[in-house]
Amino acid sequence: MKSTIKHAQQQSNVCSEATICSGATLASPLHLVRKIAKGVISACVLTGLLSTQSFAAGGNKVTVTGEMIDTWCYVSQIMGSSEAVTGTAHHVCAVWCAAGGIPVGLLDKETETVYMILSFEGDDTSVANEKILNLQSRELTVKGTAFELDGISYLNIDDVITDHGIVNLTHEKFGIVPGFAGP
Amino acid sequence: MKNSKQSHVGRISSGALGALIITTLFLSACASRPGGIASWPVTNAEKSGFTGEVVDVLCELNGNCAENCGEGKRQLAIKTEDVGTIFVAKNLNNYSGAVDELWQFCEKQVEVSGLFTENKGVRFFQVQNMREPGNSWQKATRYAQAWAERSGKPSSLAGNWEAHDERIKEIIERDGYLGLGKEADEDYFN
Numbered sequence: 472m473k474s475t476i477k478h479a480q481q482q483s484n485v486c487s488e489a490t491i492c493s494g495a496t497l498a499s500p501l502h503l504v505r506k507i508a509k510g511v512i513s514a515c516v517l518t519g520l521l522s523t524q525s526f527a528a529g530g531n532k533v534t535v536t537g538e539m540i541d542t543w544c545y546v547s548q549i550m551g552s553s554e555a556v557t558g559t560a561h562h563v564c565a566v567w568c569a570a571g572g573i574p575v576g577l578l579d580k581e582t583e584t585v586y587m588i589l590s591f592e593g594d595d596t597s598v599a600n601e602k603i604l605n606l607q608s609r610e611l612t613v614k615g616t617a618f619e620l621d622g623i624s625y626l627n628i629d630d631v632i633t634d635h636g637i638v639n640l641t642h643e644k645f646g647i648v649p650g651f652a653g654p
Numbered sequence: 655m656k657n658s659k660q661s662h663v664g665r666i667s668s669g670a671l672g673a674l675i676i677t678t679l680f681l682s683a684c685a686s687r688p689g690g691i692a693s694w695p696v697t698n699a700e701k702s703g704f705t706g707e708v709v710d711v712l713c714e715l716n717g718n719c720a721e722n723c724g725e726g727k728r729q730l731a732i733k734t735e736d737v738g739t740i741f742v743a744k745n746l747n748n749y750s751g752a753v754d755e756l757w758q759f760c761e762k763q764v765e766v767s768g769l770f771t772e773n774k775g776v777r778f779f780q781v782q783n784m785r786e787p788g789n790s791w792q793k794a795t796r797y798a799q800a801w802a803e804r805s806g807k808p809s810s811l812a813g814n815w816e817a818h819d820e821r822i823k824e825i826i827e828r829d830g831y832l833g834l835g836k837e838a839d840e841d842y843f844n
Contacts, residue, residue, distance in 0.1 A: 546771055546774060547697055571750035571815075585775065585776050587729065589728070597712075620711070622777060623776065627716075653831050
């Protein structure tokens with residue numbers, strides 16, 4: 472993958488240099504200039520396509536609405552049922568786990584897919600990211616790129632479209648989970 | 655008399671050699687055997703051990719790679735030859751992930767043992783013991799010390815780091831225990 476980036480960057484440099492060249496007024500016959508320009512345009516288009524394919528392989532642009540959750544407790548149910556370890560009941564524990572570097576997930580409200588968040592608004596810090604930490608338990612509508620790798624769904628969040636706040640009032644049904652996560 | 659002495663020395667030598675062999679066998683057995691895998695009450699728990707390369711998930715997915723797998727800032731996985739890329743979500747400390755255990759082995763082979771848990775369409779791994787192949791097994795508890803170093807707090811507080819973490823204190827102070835604000839906390843807890 473690293474070599475792919477380097478290769479794409481090299482292609483990109485060649486393209487920009489060539490573009491600058493094509494902009495120069497050459498004292499050559501007109502048809503030669505046209506040919507060069509065509510070649511440059513083709514190379515740029517081809518490079519662009521190759522770059523897009525290299526970087527977005529497997530990724531899908533998505534808009535998702537869901538809750539920011541503590542994935543360890545949700546999947547393992549070590550503190551209680553998955554339902555009990557979302558929302559207000561589990562808010563403090565969710566903050567603990569996010570601060571401790573456990574992957575934060577976005578639980579898709581419609582499909583119940585758990586997306587592991589890998590980047591947030593251009594920041595690739597996905598371990599104890601302070602912005603993410605401060606969004607635990609909140610329902611968000613986000614735009615981003617979703618990936619799947621060996622059975623796990625991942626999400627790069629590009630933009631938060633709407634922050635709906637904490638709307639999952641699970642403490643009314645479950646109390647505080649775990650019980651010692653209260654005052 | 656001389657023969658008896660020689661035989662006594664011989665017996666001692668044989669005994670010492672035997673003890674040495676047994677100790678060597680014991681130590682090599684300890685070095686090659688995974689540390690015990692603790693049972694945690696997690697859904698669909700499966701004790702397991704495997705070897706693979708520590709990889710940065712973002713780098714695997716879209717070629718966005720960072721030096722040393724992000725040096726603790728990016729989620730990591732272990733890429734195996736037989737079962738693909740295994741996402742590692744947890745270590746052995748309380749409320750902490752696996753990245754502090756793994757990132758220093760970025761792009762290296764590690765042997766790990768621990769627990770899989772599976773539920774809601776997700777299957778990921780809790781690393782409990784790890785080593786570079788051929789080295790001694792280590793408990794996956796590096797997070798606690800790393801937290802103490804990062805936070806500047808004494809390592810004696812790392813056992814329940816979550817109670818002493820300034821980031822967490824600030825969030826609870828601002829949003830309350832329910833996340834709904836101080837007023838909601840007062841209504842609910844009093």
